[in-house]
Amino acid sequence: xxxxNKVDKKFPGVHAxxxxxxxxxxxxxxxxxxxxxxxxxxxxxxIYGAYQADGGTVTIDGTTVRFQSPRxxxxxxxxxxxxxxxxxxxxxxxxxxxxxxxxxxxxxGIIDWKAMAxxxxxxxxxxxxxxxxxxxxxxxxxxxxxxxxxxxxxxxEERVDGDLVILLDEPTSVLAREEVELLFKLVRELRTRASFxxxxxxxxxxxxxxxxxxxxxxxxxxxxxDHDEADIDTIQHKMVGRDIDKEYYREQKQGPYDTNNxxxxxxxxxxxxxxxxxxxxxxAGEVLCLxxxxxxxxxxxxxxxxxxxxxxxxxxxxxxQQIRSFNAQTGVSMGxxxxxxxxKVEGIVGGMNVxxxxxxxxxxxxxxxxxxxxxxxxxxxxxxxxxxxxxxxSVFKDCGGLSGGNQQKVVLAKWRSAGSDIILLDHPTRGLDxxxxxxxxxxxxxxxxxxxxxxxxADTLEEAIGLSHTILVLKDGEAQQVFHGQPGDKPSLYxxxxxxx
Amino acid sequence: MDGIVTRETLxxxxxxxxxxxxILFFAVMEPRFISxxxxxxxxxxxxxxxxxAVGVTFIIIMGSIDLSMEGTVSVSAVVFAFxxxxxxxxxLSWAWLALPLxxxxxxxxxxxxxxxHVRLRIPSFMASLAMGFVGTGFALLLTGGDRIxxxxxxxxxxxxxxxxxxxxxCYVALLFLFIAWFIQSRTTLGRNFYAVxxxxxxxxxxxxxxxxxxVMGFMLAGVFYAVGALLAVGRIGIAETATGNNFMFISITSxxxxxxxxxxxxxxxxxxxxxVLIVNVIGNGMVVIGLPGYVQDGVLGLLVITAVVLSTDxxxxxxxx
Numbered sequence: 123x124x125x126x127n128k129v130d131k132k133f134p135g136v137h138a139x140x141x142x143x144x145x146x147x148x149x150x151x152x153x154x155x156x157x158x159x160x161x162x163x164x165x166x167x168x169i170y171g172a173y174q175a176d177g178g179t180v181t182i183d184g185t186t187v188r189f190q191s192p193r194x195x196x197x198x199x200x201x202x203x204x205x206x207x208x209x210x211x212x213x214x215x216x217x218x219x220x221x222x223x224x225x226x227x228x229x230x231g232i233i234d235w236k237a238m239a240x241x242x243x244x245x246x247x248x249x250x251x252x253x254x255x256x257x258x259x260x261x262x263x264x265x266x267x268x269x270x271x272x273x274x275x276x277x278x279e280e281r282v283d284g285d286l287v288i289l290l291d292e293p294t295s296v297l298a299r300e301e302v303e304l305l306f307k308l309v310r311e312l313r314t315r316a317s318f319x320x321x322x323x324x325x326x327x328x329x330x331x332x333x334x335x336x337x338x339x340x341x342x343x344x345x346x347x348d349h350d351e352a353d354i355d356t357i358q359h360k361m362v363g364r365d366i367d368k369e370y371y372r373e374q375k376q377g378p379y380d381t382n383n384x385x386x387x388x389x390x391x392x393x394x395x396x397x398x399x400x401x402x403x404x405x406a407g408e409v410l411c412l413x414x415x416x417x418x419x420x421x422x423x424x425x426x427x428x429x430x431x432x433x434x435x436x437x438x439x440x441x442x443q444q445i446r447s448f449n450a451q452t453g454v455s456m457g458x459x460x461x462x463x464x465x466k467v468e469g470i471v472g473g474m475n476v477x478x479x480x481x482x483x484x485x486x487x488x489x490x491x492x493x494x495x496x497x498x499x500x501x502x503x504x505x506x507x508x509x510x511x512x513x514x515x516s517v518f519k520d521c522g523g524l525s526g527g528n529q530q531k532v533v534l535a536k537w538r539s540a541g542s543d544i545i546l547l548d549h550p551t552r553g554l555d556x557x558x559x560x561x562x563x564x565x566x567x568x569x570x571x572x573x574x575x576x577x578x579x580a581d582t583l584e585e586a587i588g589l590s591h592t593i594l595v596l597k598d599g600e601a602q603q604v605f606h607g608q609p610g611d612k613p614s615l616y617x618x619x620x621x622x623x
Numbered sequence: 624m625d626g627i628v629t630r631e632t633l634x635x636x637x638x639x640x641x642x643x644x645x646i647l648f649f650a651v652m653e654p655r656f657i658s659x660x661x662x663x664x665x666x667x668x669x670x671x672x673x674x675x676a677v678g679v680t681f682i683i684i685m686g687s688i689d690l691s692m693e694g695t696v697s698v699s700a701v702v703f704a705f706x707x708x709x710x711x712x713x714x715l716s717w718a719w720l721a722l723p724l725x726x727x728x729x730x731x732x733x734x735x736x737x738x739x740h741v742r743l744r745i746p747s748f749m750a751s752l753a754m755g756f757v758g759t760g761f762a763l764l765l766t767g768g769d770r771i772x773x774x775x776x777x778x779x780x781x782x783x784x785x786x787x788x789x790x791x792x793c794y795v796a797l798l799f800l801f802i803a804w805f806i807q808s809r810t811t812l813g814r815n816f817y818a819v820x821x822x823x824x825x826x827x828x829x830x831x832x833x834x835x836x837x838v839m840g841f842m843l844a845g846v847f848y849a850v851g852a853l854l855a856v857g858r859i860g861i862a863e864t865a866t867g868n869n870f871m872f873i874s875i876t877s878x879x880x881x882x883x884x885x886x887x888x889x890x891x892x893x894x895x896x897x898x899v900l901i902v903n904v905i906g907n908g909m910v911v912i913g914l915p916g917y918v919q920d921g922v923l924g925l926l927v928i929t930a931v932v933l934s935t936d937x938x939x940x941x942x943x944x
Contacts, residue, residue, distance in 0.1 A: 428828070454830030462828050471821035473888045482818055483829035485811045492810045536829070 123147055123183050124169075124200070124287050124317070130177035131164055131341075138164040140341045141178065148285050149313040153332030154321045156361055161341040162321055166289055169319070170202040171195030183284065193222075199282040201275035202289045209259050209267055209274075216242035216255035219274045223281070245273040248315075249308060265301040268293055272308075279315060286316035293320075294327055295416060306331050323582070325354050337361055358584075370560070371588025373609040375567040379408035379591055384442065385544050385575040386427055391436030396422035397599035399436075402592075404544070404575040409566060411578045411586040413618055414596035420579045421463070422599075424546045427577065428460040429453035440544065454483055456544070459537025463548040463579075469533035472522030476514055477503035479521045479532050484540035506535035510565070527558025534565055543574040549581050563589065587612050595621040634933055638882045638897045641926075645901060649908035656911050659788040666789055667782070669903045670796035671855040673896060676874035677803045678847030680895045683878055684807075685840050686820040686887025687740070687747035692848050692874055694758020695732045696867035699725045699852035701762045704771040704862035707778070714777040726849045732758060733845020737838035751841075755871070762864045770863040773856060781857030792854050799850050803892045812839055820887025876923060877902050880930045901926070 124146045131139040138161050146152045156162045167173040168180075171189030179186050182198055189195040192202070209218045216235075219242050220227070227238045235256075242255035249269040259267065275288050290309070294302045309318055309331065322328050328335060329352050337345040337360045345360050383406040392398040397419030404410050412420040425431045426438065432448040439445065440456045453460070461469050470479045477499040481488050488499050503517040510531045514524055521532055530550060537545060547566075551559040566576060566589055580586035586593060593605040595618055602621040605613040649656040675692050682689040703725035711718040732754065740750040773779070781792040807813040815836040818826040827833050851870070856862045881898025883890025902923060909919045 430827075450827060450830045451832060460828050462824070469825065471818055471825055471888070473821045474817055478814060478817070482814075482826070482831070485814060489811045492812060494809055494811060494814065496809070 124285075125181045126168070126175075126178065127181065128178035129165075129168060129175045129180070131168060131173060132176055138341050139168065139175070142341075142343050144169075144336060144343065146287060146317050146319060149317055151309065151313065151318045151320060151331055151333050153328040153335035154319055154338065155323075155325065155328055155335060155357060156338030160338040160361070162338055163291075164341075165338070166202070166291060166319070166321065169195070169287070170200050170289055196278060197282060199278055199284050199286045200289070201278050201286065202291070203268070203271045203275055203293060204291055209270060211258075211260040213259060214256050215246070215253065215259055215262070215270055218259055218270060219245055219255070219277060221274075223277065242273075245277055246270070248276050248312070249273045264296040265298070265304075268297065268301075268305065269308075276312075276315065287319065288316050289319045289321070291321050292323065294322060294324060302327065325357065329354065329357075370563070371585065372560075372563045372567045373588060373612075375564075375571075376409075376591065376609050377407060377571060379570070379575075380406040380573070383407075383573075385440065386577070387437075387439040387442075388423075389437045389439075391426065391433045391438055393422055393426060393431055394434045395599075396431070397596070400596075400601055401436075402594055402601075402604075404577060406543070406573045406575055407570045408592060409570060409576045409578055409590040410592045410594065411580055411590035412594055412596060413580070413583065413586050417598075418596040419599035420596060421548060424460065424462075424548055424577060424579065427453070427544070428458050428546060430460075454540075454542075457542045458544045458546065459483070459540070459542030460546045461533055461537070461548060461550060463552065470521040470524075470529045473520060475520055476507070476512075476517045476524075476532060480506065480536045480539060483536055483542075487540070502539055503535075506539055510535055525558070526554050527561055530554065530558065530562060531565070534569075538569065538572075538574075543572075545569060545574055545576045547576060548579045550578070551581050551585065583618050586618070587614075593618065597621065635882070637933060638880065638894060638901065638930075641880075642897055642901050642904065645904050645908065649904065649912060652908075652912045656908060661907065661911065663785070663789050663793070665900070665903050665907045666793040667858060668907065669899050670792050671851045671858060672870065672873045672877065672903070673796050673899045674799060674847050674851030674854060675870045676877040676895045676899050677800060677892050678844035678851070679874050680803075680878050680883055680890065680892055681807075681816055681840050681847075682747070682844050683883050683885060684816045684820045684887055684890060685837065686823065687837065687840070688875075688885075689736065689751040689841065689844050690748060690871055690875075691732065691736055691751040691755035691758060692844075692851075692870045693867035694755035694760075694762070695729055695845055695848040696852040696855065696870055697762035697864050698732060698758045698765075699729045699849040700856050700862040700866040701765050701771065701864070702728045703849075703853060703856065704773055705765065707773060707775070708771070712773075713775040718775075722853065725853055726846050729845035729847070729849025729852070730842045731845070733842040733848075734838065736845070737841030740841065741834045741837050747837075747841075759864060759867065762867070766862075766864055768864065770861045773860050773862065778857060779860055781854065782860075792857050795850075796854060799847070800892060800896060803847065806843070807891050812836070812843070816840060817888055820889075822888075873899075873902060876927055880926055882930065882933075885931070 126142055126144040128141040128143060129139055130141055142165060154162055164173065168175050171192040171194055174190065180188065187198055216238050220238060224233055227234045239255045246253065246255065249272050251266060251269045251273065253266065262270065278286055293305060297305065320328060320331055333349050335347045335352055335357065336343050337347065337357055339361055347357060384403050385406055386404040388400050388402050391400050400423060402410065412423060414420050422431055426433055429448045429450050429452050437444055440458065445452065471482065480503050481499050488495050500517050507514060512528050512531045514528060521529055524532065551562050554562065569576060578589060580589065587607065590607060593607065593613060595602040605617065607613055655661060675696065679689050679692060703721050706724050707718045707721035710716065710721060736751050736754045739745060739754065740747045781795065782790050784791045786794065815831060818831060819833055819836050823833060852866060855866050877898035878895050879885060880901050881890065881894035883894045905922055906919055
């Protein structure tokens, strides 16, 4: 029995956990859900010892404990299977499993590899993985690596008296559906050995697997639902704290798009190893959303449109003109604006100020003979600060010091002021708070009204559904299904998930 | 919040503060330290180093590193000297063409440097270090180990002609410092250096030709190394393979001590000016107050570590927020 009582955690400016109570019994599987920023990861970090709580107590079987490090938590039977795979890929499977705990196999300063292999095989059998422990980890599939991670955590069984608590952080995000089934079956069998805390964005999976579900919002546990009473809608409403209504995604502002004006046209385009045979048209005023799991080919498609990847076959046309040489300069000159997910902060260059960031993609328009006309740059920045109501003390402010939402606005101003009308948005609302998200949704609608076309990779499926006119569902680089959604007549989450996985 | 701002400001002005404290310290220890004569001595020693350091500043702002300066300086100096003597041996003849020629040689070496780094995808650190050795070797090949004397009165005027107590070469260095500042703050190229250093992926995703910026950066650095070479030759009147010696340590130390961040994106040529002065004030001051030379090296080493620690902290502050 592992218990948190009124656990509190504060960071400068953020009250991340507010008097959280959490209990997990022997052999239980407990789900943990919440939006980004609800406090899930902080809670997990407190549980496995990476953070120390500021207030409240942690008890195991009634005894109060306090972990200074994950290692101490492990000694009390708490193990973590990380979302980002934490195996070291150039080591062998067994080295990974016993990383940091090799001493049990050491005799006279030398590692007894045979003993380690045997022990590793024993661990792997717990997760029903039949591979050679001396294999290099890089050669395993993602699903296999996930199981190795689990096997690694299960070594705690031999080292620790008492019960195990294993945290699974988004374990299914890189797995195919069949692999997920296998993992769930395994977890259910392993209940005799350990209890599990299961964290996932995939609500249906959480419902399927968990005995109880903790719903978090703004650092608080807002509800604990039993498996039998759980229902996706209710939980989602509690996560958001209000209805995910049409207003939230500005559906009432979703206008029809111009079917005669094709901005981007993909005709049977393939990029070897990334995606194949993709066809779609993006029209002026349209939001087209690419939906799929990680690695389904969404990002390579964006990169192709922008010119960062050269397709192996098929034709790509921008504004009716077939593209033959793919590079970012061509993309920018054709009016493509790309807001990638891999951004240092939110798509701005930290250390550079507001106007420097805004003109980054269009410096040639503000320079003659390579010499910049800085007063014109400042003027542009002032205009857009007004137009998008960007909150910044001045145009000289280092963009790194702006809030995420304002940084996002600067990035959008950068592309829109340069006249870009094909906007590629990759997770534009990731890490933003609700208010800033709504600003981004407003901007999406405004850009459409101005005749821009938007290709979106949304942060959540709800966002994809709410924002887009057209949804292209991808799986393993292949188009699965196209949905057209008018306000009031949108595809459901289930429709999408059904084709995604 | 206030605490962070104060710290940021402190870190920003720390190099200047250090310089002033050093000057004050040496002036108190030995009043002759602040005589015009001694100040000129520091300026003369600083001028060539400043040019080389300014060149590498651009590279460091881009988040790369250039270690080819010793080779580039030697080759530029030697090529200049040969061409200068061959074409008449005085600035008043066609030999003045040797001056721009030296700059072109610097640019070409920088170009090769940049192309090797960008096209062959070799880390700039390795590519430039190797090019530096090639340069030193090439300079030795040209001279056969000889020293080439430049005795032209007009060219030596760089050192001998003094305005307000400071030789002409100091004003030349100042002029090029202003040119560098203009490039840094007023041109697309300068802006691009910061963009590449601050977020290379993002610069790329903004349609910048990052590879081209890199190559241009190395060329520009090469030109400044060549200016440094000319001043170095003007200072001692000799061009030889050893002309480039010590510039690597001095210039990188100066850039770092001046507060330009090694990971790129932060800093600039004024920081480098302060850095060069700090290094040379320490060097000169120690001699003036009569401390042995090896203490200097130790002090400089400590200074580099302090500077990096300070600026690294600044980085984590900007992330924690």
